[in-house]
Amino acid sequence: KQEVTQIPAALSVPEGENLVLNCSFTDSAIYNLQWFRQDPGKGLTSLLLIQSSQREQTSGRLNASLDKSSGRSTLYIAASQPGDSATYLCAASTGTASKLTFGTGTRLQVTL
Amino acid sequence: AAGVIQSPRHLIKEKRETATLKCYPIPRHDTVYWYQQGPGQDPQFLISFYEKMQSDKGSIPDRFSAQQFSDYHSELNMSSLELGDSALYFCASSWLAGDATDTQYFGPGTRLTVL
Numbered sequence: 001k002q003e004v005t006q007i008p009a010a011l012s013v014p015e016g017e018n019l020v021l022n023c024s025f026t027d028s029a030i031y032n033l034q035w036f037r038q039d040p041g042k043g044l045t046s047l048l049l050i051q052s053s054q055r056e057q058t059s060g061r062l063n064a065s066l067d068k069s070s071g072r073s074t075l076y077i078a079a080s081q082p083g084d085s086a087t088y089l090c091a092a093s094t095g096t097a098s099k100l101t102f103g104t105g106t107r108l109q110v111t112l
Numbered sequence: 113a114a115g116v117i118q119s120p121r122h123l124i125k126e127k128r129e130t131a132t133l134k135c136y137p138i139p140r141h142d143t144v145y146w147y148q149q150g151p152g153q154d155p156q157f158l159i160s161f162y163e164k165m166q167s168d169k170g171s172i173p174d175r176f177s178a179q180q181f182s183d184y185h186s187e188l189n190m191s192s193l194e195l196g197d198s199a200l201y202f203c204a205s206s207w208l209a210g211d212a213t214d215t216q217y218f219g220p221g222t223r224l225t226v227l
Contacts, residue, residue: 031214032213032214032215034215034216036218041200041223042220042221043202043218043219043220043221044155044202044218045218046215046216046217046218049213049215051212051213089154089155091155093214093216096208096214097143097160097162097167097168097206097208097214098168098214099145099157099160099168099170100145100147100155100157100204100216101157102154102155102156103154104154105154
């Protein structure tokens with residue numbers, strides 16, 4: 001059974017800092033891994049998806065990496081802004097049309 | 113671009129009542145997933161459908177049922193509601209036949225409150 005954990009659970013950084021969010025999964029036979037952003041009480045916004053054959057994906061100030069052998073993914077946010085404040089969730093799937101198993105999330109606060 | 117549509121966005125019910133949540137996937141998408149997110153928790157998979165057939169089942173109570181119709185929209189039916197059913201219910205869709213990445217796109221969710 002796939003289990004996904006995220007560290008840290010919460011993070012507060014001053015504006016402009018670069019930061020890294022961590023995601024660990026127990027089953028290395030993943031199909032893809034997605035990173036999501038969720039604002040309080042809102043829906044899930046997909047940020048990046050990394051397929052199992054890829055090592056990283058980039059979108060603007062975001063960079064996600066995947067290391068299947070170690071069961072880890074990281075989300076790097078460059079030059080953080082107050083608008084980045086949200087909960088970030090990673091989720092792994094183990095096959096096509098397969099359910100996503102979500103991590104516990106990291107609540108990020110970027111302060112002025 | 114069209115997104116996943118869920119209705120209603122908010123729903124308030126009494127205990128033991130019945131609720132029906134609807135999901136309209138992105139056009140051409142053939143797979144629908146339902147997730148439940150309790151307060152302060154991560155989303156948990158309930159059930160999925162591919163081409164109108166159930167493809168996977170998670171921790172879905174027997175009181176819940178779901179189906180995907182010929183137009184690919186899906187409905188989640190919840191009976192004998194309990195206080196613990198209060199949660200955000202997300203629907204997601206993907207295009208298994210045409211998207212090798214199998215990206216799941218999420219709707220805005222339905223917030224169900226059981227009183």
